[in-house]
Every structure is written in structure tokens, then in C-alpha cells.
Amino acid sequence: MIKIRANLINPISPEEVQLLKDYTLGYENGIIKLLRPFDPDQDRDSESALDSVIIPGLIDLHTHLSQYWARASYQPSLLPWLNQHIFPAEALSQDPVYAQDLARAFFKALFASGTTTAVVYTAPFKHACEIAMETALHLGARALIGMTMMDANSPDYLIQKTAHALEDSFDLFERYNTKDSRLNYIFSPRFALSCSADLMKQTANFAHQHDAYIQSHLSENKDEIAQVKGIFGKPTYTQVYENFGLLGSKTILGHAIHLSEEEISILASTDTAIAHCPESNFFLKSGEFPFAALLDKSLRIGLASDVAAGNSLSMLQQAKLASYRQSSLSLSPQRLFWHLTLGAAEALGWHDRIGSLQIGKEADLCKFKLNAHHAVDDQLLPKLIYLNDEFRISKTIIKGNTVFQS
16 A cells, blocks of 8 residues: 555535645555554554645546647637637647647646546547547546537538548547546537537437537637527527537536526536636636526536636646636635535546545545645645645646656
8 A cells, every 4th residue: 555644635515625634645556545644653654745735636627638739829709719729720630640749748737737637628530539548548647538529610621521520439439438447438519609410419319328428618708609599599509509418417518608597597407517717718708607606506517727728737727717707706715626626526427436535535636745834724725726836746646646746
């Protein structure tokens, strides 16, 4: 058993965290087996790390591997940004050598940021998704990965034939969804604007028949929403997805900013999860996330980097920006931490496996080095979030395997 003597921060609920000073955490075969106050008689064989704090591995509910090298491409509006910067950047993944280099760089950057679980879009090319899957397996990532699907209203160099997009996605699911316990395939119709009715219907049918995950974007930008309504003739964007069967407990929708009360009720009644992308929304001037309204309906919410509209893979940075982007709602450090860890695990339906430090859960951990002026007290969590650049990540562990060490 590997044993570490350190300080721990553990989420309990959106209102409560445990600060565990001088504890021993032990794990074996990828599972947490020991969690107790340090015992000098029993724990002499522990690695000493009292100058560190360990937290559960961080969870990113929405990010784009294919856009990682396109961060900071400036254009303060979604649709022009996609057409001018992002679609051309994703086209580069047609080159397998480029796609391989990008995948390696992306996952290594994720680990260096303390992220142990990520929900990932790849470029709309089957081989790019295969490369991402194989790289994730090789490096030991925990991820849900999907090939972006887009068969309508898209550039010629990216658009897919409907049958090919579906066949490729079904094949990727069959080959990778059960290949490793840390890896899942997630069906990834980009957004309603770039997907035909047939693509969305068939994707939803297959996913529900096979108990598979789905991810997409919802109501990020007002121009996007107007075009979706014009194409599909539904009163709201959410009803488009509802009509095609894309909503449900294994669906994760990014953004969800401009929603009516009826739309929020639909999302709640279908138990659809939401990925909040604060830095992305700020960068593209998309709008303010309706946190209070979604919490009022008990929606499952996790935070997300949404690289490349988000410029940082640091989930602690996303937590800080989630706080800053609420003009009136006060989000406590405890709640922010919840949406990075156990709350995000609940959004995935994985809260029995990951998201907190608990005996029997998988050992997904992130260790931060403390500076001399960082006291281990009730202000440590706020400092970790709001002064995150002062904390150096020294180790990231996924299912007991060290994937990053500084």
C-alpha cells in the first residue's frame, strides 16, 4: 500500500468541506484503503508531505482537445470565432502526426493542471478521435471522449456525411467504450446549428439503447439561438434537443446561458446535466450563467474549462471565474469546490467512484505544495481557489497511478 501523510480537503456537500490536518491516506490497486489521523505507531512507512494539501482529482466537464493550440484566438462572439479561428484549427487534425502531437500535449497539460477526469470533444475526424483514445489509454487518463459530429451548416473542409458521422461514432463506441474502466465514449453532436435532424435522432436512439453518454452545446450565444429556432421551428433551443431525444441523465450540455423558465424545467425533468464554462462565457462575451435559477431546480452542475474559448485548463481558475462572473449570487468556496469535485462526479453519475476522499473510492488525487505563509486552517480552501497561481501542483494521481509529478 502507498501511504501519504499530508493535510486533506474533502468535499461533503455544497455547503461543507472537511479539513483534515495531519492525516494518513493510503491506496492500493487504485483504491483508497486507508484514511485516518496520522498514527506514529502504524504509519511510520508513510511518505511525509505535511508541507502539502491533497484534494480529490479535479473534474472538467467540457473541453475541446482539438482546440488546445488555438487558445487566445481573439474574437468576442461565438459564431465569428468559430469560423475565423476554431474551424481552421480543428482542420489541422486531418494530419495524424499533428493530431498525435496535440493529443499528447493536451493530456499532459490536463494532468499538470490537476485534472483527473475530463469530458472531451475531438475534431470531426475518426482517426483524430482514435488517436485521442489511444493516447488517453497510454498516458492513463480518465476521460469521456467523443468525435465531434457536424453534418449541416458547416465548412466544406469539416462537414461530414450523415451516414459516415453516425457509422464512425457507433464504431468508436463499440471499440472503446469498455476497453478500460477509466475511458468512455461520449456521442458528441456539436450543436443543433451544425447537426441535421436525422443525425440528432439517430444519435439519441443509439445512445439510449446502449446506455451511452451524449454531450453538446446549448444556448451559448443569442445569434446561435436565433438561427437554431429559424432552422428547426421550435419555440426554444432546449425543445429542439428534447424533440430529438438528446436529453437525459447521461447528457451533458455546455453553457446553457440564455434559458427560459420552461427550458430550465425541461432540463430538470429530464435530469440533464450542465457544464458551466465561466472563462469561455467571459472571453466570448456570451452572457452570465443563470446559476441561481438552475440551482433552484436542483440541476446537476459541474464546472468546465471549455478550451479554447476558455484559455486555461486550470479548474481552480474556472472556480474563481465562476464566482467573479455572478453579478449578484454569492458562491461560497465550499460550493465552488463541490462543482469541481463531488458535484461534478454526480453530474457524471460517478459519485460512487470518484469526487471525494473516501475509503473504497478510486484514488484520483491532486497534491499541492504549500508555501510558508499558507496556514492549514479554514481559509486554506478560499486561498486555493482565489490564489490558485500561488499553489504548485506537485503530483496528480489517477486510479493510483502517478500521471504527473513536478
